[in-house]
Amino acid sequence: MTAGGNGHGPGPVAWIGILAATCLLLAALNHILWLVVPALMALVLSYALYPPMQRLMYAGLPRARAAALVTTVFLVVLVAAALVLMAWAGARAEDWQSGVERYLQGGALLLERTLSAAEARWPIIARAHVAESVTTWLNEFSATVVERHVQPLLVSLIAWLPAALLGPFLAFFILRDGRRFHGFIARAVPNAYFERTLALLHDMHGTGRAYFTGLIKLAALDTVALGAGLWVLGLPGAWVLAFLAAILAWVPYIGSIAGCLLVVLVAATDFPNDPAMAYWAVALFLLVRALDDFVFLPATVGRSLNLHPLVSVLMLFVGGAMAGVPGLALVLPILGVATVVGAALSAILTDRRLRARHGHALRLRAAAASADLA
């Protein structure tokens, strides 16, 4: 990530400004989530749809028509997939409630067996009655989980549907008019800062594209690695589970834990008499996470943001504390953009030559405007 500046990174004052701006944006995030989520969806979608649109433009189609065509095809596929999913889900509506409870009970059974085995080996755990307490709590939890957690979650997801539909609509305009918007912003910049600012906009666009394209690639790599492993283990719905876990992994920490739980619950329930299957699934999940952290992530998303690991981890905590799960998911891209903007603004505003040129241009304009007034 470059700032188009003088080659030096931002100074301490600029860094304080960058971190403060990130915190302010996080504080605002909860209030404008209805807009941020579809806007981000549109951004990710525009990056995903840009390669086929580019191919159409290579074939000679004008930009506007290429944008309209790829967005329409995407919408048709989306609507078709939604109809198939609704028909499939509708036929199994009665199974959903019992299904969630069945998978939770499968997980509880695995946990109970594991803790009982641990109690048999280590008396200190047996004296604490860990297995009994955990099993009682899990039984109570699984009995009410659908009513207390799953139903409100589904209702909130349905409430998000109109905002989600805004995503493809916005993506079409990003694809079609992105360049015009770029020009519109550039017109507001004074002559002296013009070249440097345009270089900054180009960097911001590059950073955003690298980050979100990296996320898409990362999800694809995670899906292939985990899906292949689960398929070899013989788990039903291996590729769907792997895809869900890969998407959940976009939320740092919490997403990975949720993805792992999902895989373990399915393994424990579908193979109730073979607890080794669940342990293999956990081992596989940990292996894929390690691959993700040390191979896939640096090769995709990591290179795009180029943030110091300590800053990244601290800001993840700040993001989670200030804006919950959306804060956790969005703090790194927000910090990445704030860093590029802060570094470039710092480089532009502290450049004495550019300031002098801008001052000179203002004096010339003032003199030209008042030439006939003397």
Next chain:
Amino acid sequence: MLGFLRTTPDRRLEELKRLVLFAALSARELQIVQGVLHEREYLPGEVIFDQGEAGNALYIVRTGRVLICRQGHPEQPIAEHEAGSFFGELALLDSGPRAAQARAVETSRVAVLFGSDFLSLLESESHLGNRILLQLARHLGRRLRGTLTGRSEGMP
């Protein structure tokens, strides 16, 4: 009925067509190029770019005159560009430092083509980008030949 609204863009396309760089482009391709250009206006004496500054863009003079000189020596011009000519073309190839300063001699309107936009054009509209690139190579070749034979052409 609203044909008068198209007067300015058409004139701009004609101006672009007269430039060596865009001479081989079709009307549709010229419109694409026009879409990525930024229009700026400079007053007499205003600096467009400094010598040593990272070059990010090519400048096309629409109206007015632009002086190319060593930094701080406007009285010793290296070249002067009038409407229909361009300067700073090396920025389309790399972001190296500018070899000289550019400043407006009279009120000048310039169109700016950014190197990054040109690279995007090369990716998305490769036929168009290659034609510009070929014209740019020919232009640079002419300048090199002129330098070798002692006849200087516009810098930088």
